[in-house]
Amino acid sequence: MTETTQSAATPAGIIAKIVPPPAEHPPREYGRAFAPANIALSKYWGKRISALNVPANSSVSISLGHLGARTHISTLKAGDRDEIILNGTRLAPDSDIALRTASFLEEFRRAGYNYFFRLSSETNLPIGAGLASSAAAFAALVLALDDLFAWNLDRRRASILARLGSGSAARSVYTGFVVWHAGTAPDGMDSYAEPLDSDWPELALGLVIVSSRRKHIGSRSGMEHTRSTSPLYAAWVKQAESDFQTICDALRKKDLTKLGETAEANALMMHAAMLAARPPIIYWSPATLRVIQQVHRLRREEQIPIYFTIDAGPNVKLIFEAQQSAAVKRVFPESEIILPGGEPAP
Ligand code: PMV
Secondary structure, eight states: OOOOOOOSOOHHHHHHHHSOOGGGOOOOSOEEEEEEEEEEEEOOOSEEEGGGTEESSOEEEEEEEEEEEEEEEEEOSSOSSOEEEETTEEOOTTSHHHHHHHHHHHHHHHTTOOOOEEEEEEEOSOTTSOOOHHHHHHHHHHHHHHHHHTOOOOHHHHHHHHHHHOGGGGGGGSSSEEEEOOOOOTTOTTOOEEEOOOOOTTEEEEEEOSOOSOOSSOHHHHHHHHHHHOTTHHHHHHHHHHHHHHHHHHHHHTOHHHHHHHHHHHHHHHHHHHHTSSSOOOOOOHHHHHHHHHHHHHHHHHOOOOEEEEOSSSOEEEEEEGGGHHHHHHHOTTOEEEOTTTSOOO
16 A cells, blocks of 8 residues: 655645735635636546645646636625535535535635635536546636636646645646646645647547446545555556656657557556455446447457547547547447537637
8 A cells, every 4th residue: 555645734724825815815796717627648546645635646638628617706795605506506505516615615714715605607518428527617616716816826826726626627727738747745836737738639539428327436535445455556656657758748749549558558557456446446337348349349440540548437538539530420429529629718
């Protein structure tokens, strides 16, 4: 088992380091922002500092263009709890999403921004597609707070704040290809995301949704369980750091074979580490494996260069270049094709 570090830093302490003093920044009428979802090509599954969502290894993702969360936030004049509205419906205060959002906002209160908020978020992500909607949600929330209080944060600092809500949200404050550095600092201040210099607008993703049921084990506890019980965890972290370098290089060179083969192996090893946890974590369904086998058959028998990645759920994300879209639709007619570089964020 690889240990996580106990850090003296707390989320509120990090917030106080990043945002300016509250007295100098009274709230405006409202703040708003959009942030895209992202899919990791080289993944994060395990933390170096749990309380701060600092990852054990670096990762790289592609942001989903116009697919994400748009958030509108204002302070409440009266009341003693946050009001959270998702896609037009007010959430029960004890629902998972409301609790998680309110506990994130609580860290800002601890850091001196002593307000309760009304937050309304709309998402255009395909429902139940296993897209990490929390990444877009926390990134949009941080950017909306930045707008509300006129902090004028640079993206690097916004990325650190978003990370405190959900690790992968660190990558959602940017469009395009994004690297998230693991960092080595005891307070995680060097664990932020930044854009990767690669111009590959033809790179496409295909969402193959095999189930839209909620996952039975969330990423936070799934990662912690893998770290503390899987004999493959240390090997996974080591390999993930190396895959990260390989994939960044493949993205810069627009090398689809290298990207696809490494991204697939990376996702499979992450799931292998979970399968080896005790008791195991199994996110796949039989349909997941059928999609994997179809992708391999397409490459082997039809020489069609399509690859896949899989996150903490049963759904499969295909990786290919736009000229293969017809082949993807033929074999996976239900899939949704996203050209992340093809459409600007709204
Ligand atoms: O940031 P979280 O807690 O939603 O975890 C994300 C985990 C994966 O999506 C499986 C991998 C990744 O790097 O996004």
